[in-house]
Amino acid sequence: MSKARRYITAGGTLACALGIGYFMQAGAQSPAQNATAIPGPALEAPVEITQIELTSAGAVPPMTAPEPVALPATPVTLAVAQDVPLTDTLPEEEIAPSFACDYIMEARAQAAAMVEVTLSAPCQPNTNFTLHHNGMMFTAVTDDQGESTLTIPALAEAAVFIAAFEDGEGAISTATMDTLALYDRFVVQWRGGEVLHLHAFEYGAEFGGSGHVWANASEDMTRALKGEGGFLTSLGEPNLDQGLRAEVYTFPTGAMLQDGVVHFQVEAEVTDANCSRDFEAQSIATGAEGLVVQDIVLAMPDCEGIGDFLVLKNLFNDLKIASN
Known part of the structure; x- marks a missing residue:
């Protein structure tokens, strides 16, 4: 309180x-x-009261209680609903509708030991994924419909391709490459931006001259099919800062009609993202020796050298061609 x-x-x-x-x-x-x-004043004399008659009202008998109502002669029947017997089979639960998302990938062998890989992932529109093939990997992106079509140089006769999304979903496909033995391939791969460039100098070509094959003069597979020289394929989404990139040089060693030598060099550009630190990359080569893989670690110059290039001339052995 x-x-x-x-x-x-x-x-x-x-x-x-x-x-x-x-x-x-x-x-x-x-x-x-x-x-x-x-x-x-003084009190007056008392008044004498005579002839007093006592009266009273007659006795009123108590009210009679109402007689109880007689029950009907016919007995009342109580009705209840019949129990529904239980059955062993319970009603099936209705399945809620769901949006099916099937991941479909196909690989088709093409000319010059190339493979057309098509991916359909309706649940992954405009989404990054990593394409894996025989140690080579690069980042690609689906379109508005969750689809992607890529043309990839094969690195194995029994070629396996894996598309992996960041959420763990993905797809796999395979292709048999019967003509791979006619081609030699040289790969450099790295992460992030336009940093590495693979240069092939065919038959003594000078920088920028005929027979110098690189990203700015990549040629195409028609040249290889005719036995005239090689071509370069760039893989990976160029607009992703941390995307995986790769460049692949293909040379038709088994179809060339001219003897000669192909020299290689790899250039690494110094950028604000890699200056004053170690830059990691990898090389892959196919040919008579099988698959050769090398890890590369470059100690990049300090940031005063942004825009300069490091030149690696011994990353790949010279390719010697004997005419067929």
Whole structure:
């Protein structure tokens, strides 16, 4: 109880006590005291009352209680719904509709030991994924419909291609490459931007001259099919800062009609993203010696050298061609 409420209760009790005392004091006075306290004339003579007759109302008998209502002669039948017997088979739960997302990838062998890889992933529109093939990997992106079509140089006769999304979903496909033995391939791969460039100098070609094959003069597979020289394939999404990239040089060693030598060099550009740090890359080569893989670690110059290039001339052995 609050303090204010205690104060209110105490005050009320006191007022009641005072009132009771007053009435008790007034009721304690004798009739004589009351008479002497009232002034006035003398009392008149008493009046005699005679012929008093006592009357009373006749006795009223008590009301009779109502008779109980008789039950109907026909007994009342209580009806209940019949129980439905349980069966062993419970009703099947209705399956909620869901959006099916099938990942479909196909690989088709093409000319010059190239493979057309098509991917359909309706649940992955405009999404990055990594394409893996025999140690080579690069980043690609699906279109608005979740589809992608890529043309990839094969690195194995039993070629396996894997598309892997960041959420763990993906697809796999295979292709048999019967003509791969006619071609030699040289790969450099790295992460992030236009950093590495693979240069092939065919038959003593000078930089920028005929027979110098690189990203700015990549040629195409028609040249290889005719036995005239090689071509370069760039793989990976160029607009991704941390995307995986690769360049592949293909030379038709088994179809050339001219003897000669192909020299190689790899250039690494110094950028603000790799200056003053180690830059990691990898090389892959196919040919008579099988698959040869090398890890590359470059100690890049300090950031005052942004825009300069490191030149690697011994990453690949010269390719010597004997005419067929």
